[in-house]
Amino acid sequence: MNIKKSKSLYKKAVNLMPGGVNSPVRAFKSVGGNPLYIKKGSGPNLFDEDGNKYTDYCMSWGPLILGHADKDVVKAITETAKNGTSFGTPNRLEVEIADIITKRFPSIEKIRFVNSGTEAAMSAIRLARGHTGRNKIIKFDGCYHGHADYLLVAGGSGLATFGTPDSAGVTKNNTKDTIVVPYNDSDQLEKIIKKEHADVAAVIMEPVPCNYGLIPPSSGYLNAVRELCSKYGIMLIFDEVITGFRLSKGGAQEYFGIRPDITVLGKIIGGGLPVGAYGAPKKIMNCIAPDGPVYQAGTLSGNPLAMAAGIATLKKLDQKAYKSLKDKADTLKKYLGPALDKYSGRVLFLQMESIFAVYFTDKKEIRYVNEVRKTNMNLFAKFHNEMLNRNIYLSPSGYEVGFISTAHTDADLKKTAQAISESLDKVLN
Numbered sequence: 025m026n027i028k029k030s031k032s033l034y035k036k037a038v039n040l041m042p043g044g045v046n047s048p049v050r051a052f053k054s055v056g057g058n059p060l061y062i063k064k065g066s067g068p069n070l071f072d073e074d075g076n077k078y079t080d081y082c083m084s085w086g087p088l089i090l091g092h093a094d095k096d097v098v099k100a101i102t103e104t105a106k107n108g109t110s111f112g113t114p115n116r117l118e119v120e121i122a123d124i125i126t127k128r129f130p131s132i133e134k135i136r137f138v139n140s141g142t143e144a145a146m147s148a149i150r151l152a153r154g155h156t157g158r159n160k161i162i163k164f165d166g167c168y169h170g171h172a173d174y175l176l177v178a179g180g181s182g183l184a185t186f187g188t189p190d191s192a193g194v195t196k197n198n199t200k201d202t203i204v205v206p207y208n209d210s211d212q213l214e215k216i217i218k219k220e221h222a223d224v225a226a227v228i229m230e231p232v233p234c235n236y237g238l239i240p241p242s243s244g245y246l247n248a249v250r251e252l253c254s255k256y257g258i259m260l261i262f263d264e265v266i267t268g269f270r271l272s273k274g275g276a277q278e279y280f281g282i283r284p285d286i287t288v289l290g291k292i293i294g295g296g297l298p299v300g301a302y303g304a305p306k307k308i309m310n311c312i313a314p315d316g317p318v319y320q321a322g323t324l325s326g327n328p329l330a331m332a333a334g335i336a337t338l339k340k341l342d343q344k345a346y347k348s349l350k351d352k353a354d355t356l357k358k359y360l361g362p363a364l365d366k367y368s369g370r371v372l373f374l375q376m377e378s379i380f381a382v383y384f385t386d387k388k389e390i391r392y393v394n395e396v397r398k399t400n401m402n403l404f405a406k407f408h409n410e411m412l413n414r415n416i417y418l419s420p421s422g423y424e425v426g427f428i429s430t431a432h433t434d435a436d437l438k439k440t441a442q443a444i445s446e447s448l449d450k451v452l453n
């Protein structure tokens with residue numbers, strides 16, 4: 025494959041930006057090779073600067089549930105832009121999207137829009153602290169909530185620990201109020217809550233972790249977390265930046281029938297433009313300025329372009345769209361059947377609705393972060409490379425998941441299954 029232009033752009037970029045990129049994983053460090061410079065996206069496809077075409081399963085890390093350059097989304101953005109891109113005032117589109125989201129998420133009566141998932145998670149925690157008057161938060165090893173200092177925290181060796189900074193530049197003071205526990209282990213959570221609850225404001229979690237591979241919750245686990253939080257007056261924050269409008273039209277909370285106290289959204293609700301949001305029942309959201317004492321603001325928050333792209337996206341996500349996404353994922357799995365049988369005990373293809381992960385492991389299921397850590401990331405790197413050679417673009421890290429969009433066709437899925445099968449032959453023989 026000729027990627028001359030991508031190579032020359034990358035060579036220039038590394039002298040101009042750290043790692044040549046504006047977000048670390050894009051640099052291909054964990055899979056090797058040269059990042060691709062994308063010029064255009066259309067439906068399920070990406071086109072790089074050298075004119076190569078790829079079937080995409082990164083989908084901008086999740087937002088593009090309708091595929092690239094969906095015509096209704098592009099129309100909404102261009103029509104809106106004709107009237108200006110930002111006013112620094114309230115606008116009609118904010119009201120419209122707030123109405124759509126609150127109707128689909130019964131746990132959200134009021135919502136505040138921000139510009140990224142990071143910002144939304146930070147603000148949700150400030151809200152939980154402001155509302156409860158408590159200081160500490162509990163997070164789960166392997167869950168990602170953006171890059172706020174006190175959320176960049178590493179877990180200990182599987183036991184509940186006070187977090188240690190996971191990044192240079194984050195001080196011990198920044199993370200001293202963050203407690204890290206293993207996901208899918210309600211006994212550990214109960215133990216730490218019993219000890220610390222008087223000063224715990226919130227438990228924050230991805231209901232289904234999707235940033236450390238894909239880790240499905242064990243049966244009854246999310247219920248147990250909900251019950252513990254309710255019992256001890258701790259706010260349960262669901263970070264649904266990925267799962268919101270992805271697992272179902274009411275997110276993971278609808279999918280599993282669990283009502284969090286505060287919900288964090290992002291990605292899909294911006295239709296491919298920068299966005300985040302957090303919402304909760306009125307009683308809690310009334311703590312936010314200007315109604316209450318918890319301050320949070322943003323120059324470009326509620327930006328009309330992001331709101332328009334979000335509305336256009338959410339309007340197309342009806343029951344039929346979710347059924348079609350699920351059908352596509354099931355079809356891919358069906359096409360993969362023979363290859364997965366052939367390499368049973370060496371590779372695991374996990375899928376939940378339109379999210380999937382490929383693990384090189386002998387495990388039949390994945391429940392714990394430590395199991396993801398033990399998967400073979402060298403094999404994943406080789407696999408990623410083989411897939412690229414077959415014009416399939418997977419997220420460039422074995423810790424990331426794949427996303428199917430409504431734009432992927434049966435032919436795309438068939439071709440993808442063929443590419444996976446050939447790549448496994450190369451990597452595992």
Ligand SMILES: *Cc1c(COP(=O)(O)O)cnc(C)c1O
Pocket residue numbers: 139140141142143145168169170171230235263264265266290291299300
């Ligand atoms: C992507 C993501 C974030 C961060 O969102 P940004 O818009 O990248 O800041 C937070 N939480 C989860 C679960 C995410 O997947």
